[in-house]
Amino acid sequence: MTLGPYATFIVTSYVSVATVVAALIIWVIADYRRQKARLRGLEAAGAIRRSGRSAAEVQ
Amino acid sequence: MTLIDLANPSRFLTLAGRILPWLVAITALVLAIGLYKSAVAPDDYQQGATVKIMFIHVPNAWLSMFVWGVMSIAALGTLVWRHPLADVAAKTAAPIGAAFTFLALLTGSLWGRPMWGTYWEWDARLTSVLILFLMYLGLMALWRAVEDPSRAARAAAVLTLVGSVNIPIIKFSVDWWNTLHQPASVIRMGGSTLDRAFLIPLVVMAIGFTLLFLTLHIAAMRNEILRRRVRTLQMLQASKSAA
Numbered sequence: 689m690t691l692g693p694y695a696t697f698i699v700t701s702y703v704s705v706a707t708v709v710a711a712l713i714i715w716v717i718a719d720y721r722r723q724k725a726r727l728r729g730l731e732a733a734g735a736i737r738r739s740g741r742s743a744a745e746v747q
Numbered sequence: 748m749t750l751i752d753l754a755n756p757s758r759f760l761t762l763a764g765r766i767l768p769w770l771v772a773i774t775a776l777v778l779a780i781g782l783y784k785s786a787v788a789p790d791d792y793q794q795g796a797t798v799k800i801m802f803i804h805v806p807n808a809w810l811s812m813f814v815w816g817v818m819s820i821a822a823l824g825t826l827v828w829r830h831p832l833a834d835v836a837a838k839t840a841a842p843i844g845a846a847f848t849f850l851a852l853l854t855g856s857l858w859g860r861p862m863w864g865t866y867w868e869w870d871a872r873l874t875s876v877l878i879l880f881l882m883y884l885g886l887m888a889l890w891r892a893v894e895d896p897s898r899a900a901r902a903a904a905v906l907t908l909v910g911s912v913n914i915p916i917i918k919f920s921v922d923w924w925n926t927l928h929q930p931a932s933v934i935r936m937g938g939s940t941l942d943r944a945f946l947i948p949l950v951v952m953a954i955g956f957t958l959l960f961l962t963l964h965i966a967a968m969r970n971e972i973l974r975r976r977v978r979t980l981q982m983l984q985a986s987k988s989a990a
Contacts, residue, residue, distance in 0.1 A: 715842075
């Protein structure tokens with residue numbers, strides 16, 4: 689596969705998309721871990737939901 | 748299970764936990780096939796290898812409008828049916844839609860420089876997509892600016908529905924005005940004008956990116972539900988402390 693004289697534009701496009709998609713994936717995973725940790729912290733401190741069920745229990 | 752059952756955040760969390768691993772695997776597989784087909788696709792007789800930018804530019808451009816469509820349906824859910832997950836769906840779709848719109852603008856600009864001789868032109872298509880990007884950012888700012896979540900949800904829903912006027916303007920801008928951007932060549936009356944050698948990788952990539960959006964959106968909705976539970980527990984704890 690040869691990309692010709694405009695290889696820089698093609699490679700920059702693909703690298704940009706990969707970078708932004710990777711950032712979105714990292715953001716979603718990190719946010720999930722942060723919210724789970726906060727819920728566990730709150731439950732450990734004695735905060736419980738009105739239903740009595742664990743808020744941090746997510747499949 | 749009916750659709751209304753899924754309105755329950757706990758049921759949604761259970762369902763999300765079950766389907767997300769499968770969705771991640773299918774998305775990765777489809778994107779891998781799409782990238783392979785894009786890599787082995789032949790050069791265009793006029794554009795040369797720069798046609799490969801199309802395989803990532805078009806799916807991002809399609810999603811920039813599709814995500815706003817999803818947010819508009821969610822906005823109706825917030826305003827009309829007061830669906831408990833509607834605002835969660837709209838709020839979490841906005842940053843993902845903004846990212847896809849940014850990528851559509853960036854890859855379009857990088858494709859435009861070798862093909863048109865310029866990175867940017869203030870024509871109807873490019874300008875209307877830039878407005879869409881700014882509207883995404885404005886919505887995200889609105890959700891953060893209003894402290895009461897239900898007031899923020901209603902204000903954002905109204906703004907989303909008003910902003911949806913821009914979607915047909917983007918779609919038909921190339922037909923209504925004389926623009927540097929090429930007219931529609933995939934979804935158009937009379938069928939696609941693209942050769943199968945380009946159409947197949949493009950369709951596979953479009954499906955892959957749509958699955959990527961679905962995966963990210965469900966995962967982000969799960970996070971938002973957990974964030975709201977954190978907020979509720981903090982308020983319960985604060986009211987207990989005050990009493």
